[in-house]
Amino acid sequence: MKRRADIVIRDAMLIDGTGSDATRGDLAVVGDRIVAMGELKDWAGAREIDAEGLAVAPGxxxxxxxxxxxxxxxxxxxxxxxxxxxxxxxxxxxxxxxxxxxxxxxxxxxxxxxxxxxxxxxxxxxxxxxxxxxxxxxxxxxxxxxxxxxxxxxxxxxxxxxxxxxxxxxxxxxxxxxxxxxxxxxxxxxxxxxxxxxxxxxxxxxxxxxxxxxxxxxxxxxxxxxxxxxxxxxxxxxxxxxxxxxxxxxxxxxxxxxxxxxxxxxxxxxxxxxxxxxxxxxxxxxTVLEARRAASVDRIMITWSKARPDLAGRMLADIADEMGVSREDAVARLQPAGAVYxxxxxxxxxxxxxxxxxxxxxxxxxxxxxxxxxxxxxxxxxxxxxxxxxxxxxxxxxxxxxxxxxxxxxGLKGRGRLAEGAFADLVVFDPATVLDRADYADPVQLSAGIKEVFVNGRTAWTGAAPGEERAGRVLRNHDLAPKDFESFAA
Structure with a gap:
């Protein structure tokens, strides 16, 4: 009789989060926790994920x-x-x-x-x-x-x-x-x-x-x-x-x-x-658009402006030239506003x-x-x-x-590592293709190579869209572990 899990991820590159070398294996999830890792031939999942060629890491x-x-x-x-x-x-x-x-x-x-x-x-x-x-x-x-x-x-x-x-x-x-x-x-x-x-x-x-x-x-x-x-x-x-x-x-x-x-x-x-x-x-x-930086920074791109929302994405120097005013005066006309410096x-x-x-x-x-x-x-x-x-x-x-x-x-207790008993915050990604696509010209773009994301054992991202169920939690101070500044010391 096989042991039952909600999710079993098969044949993945398991990256545990500690910096240790990745290992090849399976990972099982029951509820909001990782319950087993390694060679899990005696486990069966209500959902089985073939992760050959993919990595699994803590969220x-x-x-x-x-x-x-x-x-x-x-x-x-x-x-x-x-x-x-x-x-x-x-x-x-x-x-x-x-x-x-x-x-x-x-x-x-x-x-x-x-x-x-x-x-x-x-x-x-x-x-x-x-x-x-x-x-x-x-x-x-x-x-x-x-x-x-x-x-x-x-x-x-x-x-x-x-x-x-x-x-x-x-x-x-x-x-x-x-x-x-x-x-x-x-x-x-x-x-x-x-x-x-x-x-x-x-x-x-x-x-x-x-x-x-x-x-x-x-x-x-x-x-x-x-x-x-x-x-x-x-x-x-x-x-x-x-x-x-x-x-x-x-x-x-x-x-x-x-x-x-x-x-x-x-x-x-x-x-x-x-x-x-x-x-x-x-x-x-x-951050916010500031007059004090307008003259000293050569390249400033407007990210939003309440006064002129149509100018988001434009360079401040070009806007000032079109308005026929100094950069400082252009900043005043755009306020409140934000910018990339x-x-x-x-x-x-x-x-x-x-x-x-x-x-x-x-x-x-x-x-x-x-x-x-x-x-x-x-x-x-x-x-x-x-x-x-x-x-x-x-x-x-x-x-x-x-x-x-x-x-x-x-002090995020039970998070940040792949380990039995840890919360099932997981990301499945392709190490060969993972890459950012967002850039300054087109900043709202999905990245490549992120295949699936789980939050507390629930599907949160399917590779193209969010999951149907919101599963995050508020991590309150009194629920956290003592802060660890000894591990990973300089």
Whole structure:
């Protein structure tokens, strides 16, 4: 008598997520768990999948997203079609809550919220809405410092008072109690740039009590990047919390090559305190359209504009020429708006990707009219372009950056590895053909080679369309494992 499973995947290249060499074998799933791996001749599945020539890996973890509203409002095709089964939202200081009372949405919060109606009075309300809707992917959510400032301060162009820091601290503690996994900052952006280091430390105090993460879009990623890094490390030490440096990069031509300087510093600090980073595999960034960068960045592409939605996908220089105005004046006419900034060097991108502590995060903006291609292509680009074609690292190492490494760093218990008893978050892909198709000219394109994706044992992606059932879960702070910064040390 054969043992019964819901799904048996046969004759696959099993990549377990740890960086170990792939093995050939079968994998069985019952309910939401992997129940057996190896040669499973004595197992029969209600559904049997022939995976000859294909790889099976743990579902990918996108550690840096702005999917806060997308997990409520969309089918998450952009992520499921890449093999992503878990997203970390609430990055760069912006989350959809907590915002008690009526508050206007300010940039960069407008990247994820169209208006007041998208905001939640408490973080518990946001997570409850996710539970009720059932997200297509698993969601672990950070609380944004900028959102806390918006909720408590009458003006955002100054440092918070002691009383305001106390109120932000209270709101953060409530959010962590409800299930937030930590605090994020976007100190680069104007609504938070006026915040002092002392303010962030004061607000971050509850993190240690809740095993929370501190993730930061640092104050500077150009000339003053070393100062910004030291500030991030100081906040982590003072709050006794792990530090995640968001989308690590150096920008502007005069700083090209400085990752040779920054990465050794991160490696050194990681031996002294819990520190890690994420990176996206592109040499261009994307965020709100800013006048202060209009004159200094040569190539800027508009991704959305409330005033002129017809100009999405056009270059700012061409728009300014047609309008007969300066770039700064063109920016003013397009506001509010978003843009792609071509300000990075490919050698730096590859150097950060190759760094052993680097996790993969898309940083995609799902509500842009013409988004940066990273929204649709990040994970297949790492697997196909950088691992297979460029040879930056092996396939197993590429998968590690997307699975076991982030699962350890964020405490995603039972996820990120192929192992008996682990959650059946799985991606079936073709190592020979997997590749991103999204580009700057046509950014909304399905990647090649992703055959099937399972979230908690349910079919979430069929190779051409999402599954019929939403099977994601909210991964609350108190359900997570302790953060592991010892494994995969630098």
């Amino acid at each position: 990918f973890v996108d550690v840096h997203t702005h999917d806060d509203r997308a997990v409520l409002a969309t089918d998450m095709t952009a992520k499921l079609s890449q093999g992503v089964t878990t997203v970390v939202s609430g990055n760069c200081g912006i989350s959809l809550g907590p915002v008690p009372g009526l508050r206007d949405v300010v940039p960069p919060l407008d990247l994820i919220a169209e208006g007041r109606g998208d905001l939640f009075a408490t973080f518990a309300d946001y997570l409850a809405a996710l539970d009720a809707r059932v997200p297509p992917v698993n969601v672990a959510a950070l609380t944004g410092h900028t959102t806390l400032r918006l909720a408590t301060m009458d003006r955002l162009d100054r440092a918070a008072t002691a009383a305001e820091c106390g109120e932000m601290r209270r709101l953060l503690a409530e959010a962590l109690e409800a299930g937030s996994i930590g605090l994020s900052t976007g100190l680069y952006y104007q609504p938070a740039n006026a915040a002092s280091t002392a303010e962030v430390i004061a607000v971050a105090e509850p993190l240690a009590r809740y095993n929370g993460i501190y993730a930061t879009h640092m104050r500077d990623e150009a000339d003053l990047i070393r100062d910004a890094m030291e500030e991030a490390f100081e906040i982590g030490r003072a709050s006794d919390s792990p530090v995640v440096i968001s989308h690590h990069k150096v920008t502007d031509p005069k700083n090209y090559g400085r990752t040779r300087e920054t990465l050794p510093v991160i490696a050194e600090r990681a031996r002294e305190q819990p520190v890690t980073l994420d990176v996206y595999p592109y040499a261009a960034s994307s 071509f300000t990075m060097d490919e050698d730096d991108v590859q150097r950060v990707l190759k760094f052993p502590l680097s996790m993969i995060g898309s940083d995609g903006l799902p509500h842009d009219i013409r988004p940066h291609p990273r929204l649709w292509g990040t994970f297949p680009r790492v697997l196909g372009h950088y691992a297979r074609d460029v040879g930056l690292f092996g396939l197993e190492e590429a998968v590690r950056r997307m699975t076991a490494l982030p699962a350890a760093r964020f």
